[in-house]
Structures are given as structure tokens and as C-alpha cells.
Amino acid sequence: MNRMNNRNNSLETVSSLQMASLFLTFVTGSAIIFIPGQLAAVAANGAWISVLLSYAAGAMLLAAILYLYRWSSGEGLVLILRHTVGKWGMYALLIPLTAVLFWQLAAIVIEISSFFKSTMLKDTPSPVIQGLFFLIAALSARSGIEVMSRMFTLLLIFMFFFAMMVMVLAVPLFHPEYLLPVMPDGIKPILHGAYISYGFPYAEIVLFSLLLPYTRRKEAGKLGAYMQLALLVNGTALCLSIVCTLMVLGPLSGHLNYSLFQLARLISIQDILERVESVIGFSLIIGVYMKAAIVLFMICHLLSEWFELDNWRLLVCPVALIGLLLSATMYPNLVTYFSDGYTIWPAIDHISYVGPLLIACVISWFKRMPT
């Protein structure tokens, strides 16, 4: 059944370039600001190798998603699972996936609210910050994928421009000698770093199989190339971000959160160009907002496809409410949050997201998708 044509689920399509830019938004989001510090903490000077390893895994996952998209003639993950593992197998795989998606939605907003709380809004209760964030994300998700893709393309350009600008302005602060030695403690720290960056953001790529059906059919042929290019841009940006962080902060890289933000604070050009960290704050906020809106949209789309509903927009508010209450009630202690996010999350999303994809891939080799 083509959900796109149902009453109240009006036909919404985006070009393959817009889908790729949404994908780039989703994969980069806040990773460019959060990941360098976390990887430097475990992999030290080899953190950029960790990103390369996890990027390779992400590229293979993307290839699997695109294979299933072609195999199913343009359907999404829910219908693919229905036709590969059957109705009850689909239920068994989608229940944990949905639960983990809700966790991810709440975790995204917990992260940004802790940033606001620690830097700007110190006396504001976290639920208020989270509530405002969910309000904006819900309004964006409810407006649909066409509006989101147009708006997010512009915000994505700003986000990348400011991140690159900070890295260029930080050139006078570079100490290339901080990059050596590359692997002083062997390969295991590099693998540990790769485990973290695989979990966030590369294993999350699988979720995009939910949105691919929104691509215009006549542009489906170019979709694969654009998405692999988007992933390459993401991998390059993350590598650059890590290398710049290491060259500026050196041994402190792993001890400071929001490393690109910290890097920006050090920039001072002729005593005129200072306090540049505000643009990184802007990039962080819009990156997180866009990712939250996309994840919220994904949850509504998934539930709508799963239960064959006529109006996915109606689900946006209750889903946002659940996300808000999860973000307000989970993790009263941020230490547990960061521990879960960087230790357990890779295992969670590998099993809940990647698992169903791999099962569908294997079964698709032996089965033809019903037309």
C-alpha cells in the first residue's frame, strides 16, 4: 500500500538532493561538536582513525539501506520488514526499535538542555527548556518533510559554514606536534573510539530507510550517489573537527566537553575578532533542533506505516509529549547519561536499528518483494 497517497497523508516528495541534505543534517547534527572530545578522551591522538573506521562501517550500512530501497522498488523499512519477516516478525523487530527511537529523541533534547543549563539559562528549570525545544521540533515535524528539507538545507549551510570558519580562524593556534604519537597505546583505544563513533552517529544511519520513500521516484537513480557523497562530507567534517581539536587543545582535548566550542573560545584575531564561540553555540542548537525534528518525524511516520493510519500528523503532539516526559524524568544525574550515551548506546542501536536491517538484507537475497 502506498502510504503517501492516502487521504490526509497528502503526497509529499522531496528531490534526491534534498533527501541527501536531510541525511547530512541527521548524521552530522550535533556530532561535529560532541564527538571530538569524547573520542579524544578514549583514543587520544588516534581519534581521527576511529572516525575513519566507523565511517567505513557507516558507508556499508548506507549501501545496505540503498540495496533494500532498490530491492523493494522504493519502499521504507516498515514495509520491507513486513515482506521479509512477516507481520509478527515485524512486530518483534519494531517494538524495540520504536522504544529505542523514543529514548534517542529524549536523549537528544537532554543533551541540548544540559548545554543551555550550563552556559546560558542556569536558573531555568530543565523541563521548561526541554518543553520549548519539543514545541519547535513538533511544529517543524508537523509541517512535513518538504518544508523541513527546504528549511534545514539553509540551516545546514549555516552550521557547516560556522564550523569551518572556526576551524580556519583557529589555524594560528595549531600545534601539529600534538598529533604525535598517533597510537601510543596500541589499537584497542582506537577501536574503543570507533565503537563510540559507530554508535553515534553512524549506526543511526539505518533510520533513514524510514524516509527514503519520500524521494521522488524519477530521481531515485541519483539518490545513492548523493547520499554517499553526503556521508563523505560528514566523515571529512568529523575528521577535520577532531584533527583541529587535537592540534589546538592537545592533551586537554579529552577533558573538555563541546570541544569545537572550547576551540572557538580561544580565537582572538588582533583583539578585534573574539567571543566567536557564540556561532558554535548557534550551530550546536540548530544541529540538535534539526535532528530532534527529524527523529520526531521518523517516529510518527513509523507508527503511521506500522498501523496503517490515515493521518500521521495527529501523532506528532502525543509523541512529542512522551519525548518531553522521558527527557524530564530520565537521567536526574548527567553522569549516568553520558556513561549510557557513550558506553551502552552503540550496543543498543546496533542491536535495535542495525539488527532488523541486516535480517531484512539476508532474507531479501532469497526472496522477491511482492509487487
Place this chain on the structure above:
Amino acid sequence: MIVKAMFLLIIVVFILVCDRSSLRQAERRTLLVYSLLFLPAAYLGLLFVTELPWPNLDELLRYLFGGLANQFVTFLKGG
């Protein structure tokens, strides 16, 4: 507690007011899923207002995946 309850009540009323016209036109299945989504919301709302130490999603995920993940990370750390 009262402030949190009022905060939550305002949000729920706001949601129902915004959705009322769409709810009137929705199919029965959509209404059912919409209503069912308020069940976990009600449980989480109770946790939010009363701050009871009852199980939450993060504890469930930690219980299911924590052991395996921590073992793997310990191995990677060389332990």
C-alpha cells in the same frame, strides 16, 4: 509538585485543543493509536509530577544492554 502538575495539565490541554478538529475527522484506528500513546504519557507524567523512583526507559535499556556493552568496553580498554 503542584507547579509540575499545572505545567503538564497546560501542555495536555493545549495538545487536545490543537488536535480537536483533526480528531473529529480521524479514522477509528488513528484515534485508537492516538489514545494508546497517552498511556505511556500518563505513566511518565505520574513520574514527572510525583518524582517516584519507578522504572523508566533508561533503566530498562541499561538492564537489557548494560552488561554486554560494559563487558565489551572493558575488553577494549584492555581489562
